[in-house]
Amino acid sequence: MPPGRHRPFVVPGADRPLCRTPDRLPWNAGMEPMRRRDDGPHGRPHGTPAVVVEALRKSYGPVRAVDGVDFTVGRGEVFALLGRNGAGKTTTLEILEGFRARDAGRVEVLGLDPGDRATARVLRERTGLVLQDLAVEPYLTVRETVARDAGYYPAPRDVDEVIGAVGLAGLERRRVRALSGGQKRRLDLALGLVGDPDLLFLDEPTTGFDPNARRSAWRLVRRLRDAGTTILLTTHSMAEAQALADRVAVVSGGRIVAEGTPATLGGRDTARARIRFEPPPGCPPAELPVAAVPDADGLVAVDCAEPTESLHLLTGWALRRGTVLARLTVDRPSLEDVYLRLTGPDRGVPEPAPEGGVR
Numbered sequence: 001m002p003p004g005r006h007r008p009f010v011v012p013g014a015d016r017p018l019c020r021t022p023d024r025l026p027w028n029a030g031m032e033p034m035r036r037r038d039d040g041p042h043g044r045p046h047g048t049p050a051v052v053v054e055a056l057r058k059s060y061g062p063v064r065a066v067d068g069v070d071f072t073v074g075r076g077e078v079f080a081l082l083g084r085n086g087a088g089k090t091t092t093l094e095i096l097e098g099f100r101a102r103d104a105g106r107v108e109v110l111g112l113d114p115g116d117r118a119t120a121r122v123l124r125e126r127t128g129l130v131l132q133d134l135a136v137e138p139y140l141t142v143r144e145t146v147a148r149d150a151g152y153y154p155a156p157r158d159v160d161e162v163i164g165a166v167g168l169a170g171l172e173r174r175r176v177r178a179l180s181g182g183q184k185r186r187l188d189l190a191l192g193l194v195g196d197p198d199l200l201f202l203d204e205p206t207t208g209f210d211p212n213a214r215r216s217a218w219r220l221v222r223r224l225r226d227a228g229t230t231i232l233l234t235t236h237s238m239a240e241a242q243a244l245a246d247r248v249a250v251v252s253g254g255r256i257v258a259e260g261t262p263a264t265l266g267g268r269d270t271a272r273a274r275i276r277f278e279p280p281p282g283c284p285p286a287e288l289p290v291a292a293v294p295d296a297d298g299l300v301a302v303d304c305a306e307p308t309e310s311l312h313l314l315t316g317w318a319l320r321r322g323t324v325l326a327r328l329t330v331d332r333p334s335l336e337d338v339y340l341r342l343t344g345p346d347r348g349v350p351e352p353a354p355e356g357g358v359r
């Protein structure tokens with residue numbers, strides 16, 4: 001548990017309502033929030049962003065972990081930081097969470113400076129954290145752990161609802177030390193949610209989850225987003241970023257090298273399409289109705305800006321011959337393709353700071 005997050009043990013009222021502010025729907029209602037005309041993308045009002053980061057810098061001795069990062073997260077938005085190990089994502093998050101001092105730059109979280117001790121408590125009460133290494137007491141049960149953290153917040157969510165939402169119902173009385181790795185991670189998620197935060201930081205939240213648990217965690221994040229919670233997450237899973245994020249930023253070597261929606265990042269939406277298929281037996285590529293080149297695994301590939309016409313020519317040709325285009329696929333670069341291009345092997349290693357680099 002990060003320093004400063006422990007406060008006197010208070011068990012919250014068991015019948016506390018799920019929804020503490022009138023403009024927020026219950027997070028687990030499973031319904032579309034009502035939108036006002038001036039609402040943001042997910043029913044949250046426009047206005048001041050939830051997070052503002054400008055020219056942020058942080059070095060550890062000679063290592064420039066964060067080297068001039070700028071981004072903004074709107075209220076009610078899901079924003080994902082992507083990047084290789086050591087790119088500077090956790091350091092950025094820790095500065096936003098108020099656990100690490102920055103060397104330079106401007107940072108605003110829910111309108112407050114996370115480095116300002118005077119408002120640290122207010123900020124802690126309005127943010128939820130799922131960190132990579134959350135220290136939880138191994139001898140407490142699941143319910144005791146969640147109830148204890150609920151007591152740190154002025155208006156927490158119902159403890160049993162939260163335990164159910166992360167898929168730990170039935171394990172309330174199990175001790176933390178007896179949980180599996182994935183179950184512990186679900187408990188971490190419960191601790192991030194229990195304070196009913198306006199802003200939720202999720203640092204690789206589904207690492208260790210089985211595929212079913214991951215999907216249900218994604219559904220949970222979407223429900224939170226639909227109820228108006230802003231979410232800033234890091235992940236190494238491109239599927240997770242694609243499934244959850246409204247916008248992503250790719251961090252490499254302590255800097256943001258690309259930012260956009262998952263669909264448009266790195267020009268994905270305007271990239272050329274690639275049609276692949278297995279030519280009919282005994283059919284050389286020269287006989288095909290469009291120019292194709294040999295590809296891997298016995299396939300041929302056709303690159304084109306827009307695949308409709310090429311597909312029409314190819315499928316018409318195959319039908320006239322009474323054959324099929326086996327293993328036919330049409331792809332544009334995936335989010336992972338773009339990510340790998342942006343963070344290739346020669347990038348992502350933080351540079352040593354100049355002499356006298358600050359800690």
Ligand SMILES: Nc1ncnc2c1ncn2[C@@H]1O[C@H](COP(=O)(O)OP(=O)(O)OP(=O)(O)O)[C@@H](O)[C@H]1O
Pocket residue numbers: 060063064065083084085086087088089090091092350
């Ligand atoms: N407390 C620390 N002391 C010294 N160096 C650190 C410290 N924390 C992080 N670093 C270094 O700073 C750089 C950025 O680390 P950071 O944890 O922010 O990366 P990350 O993008 O979150 O990586 P990962 O995906 O592996 O979690 C790395 O080179 C790391 O070794």
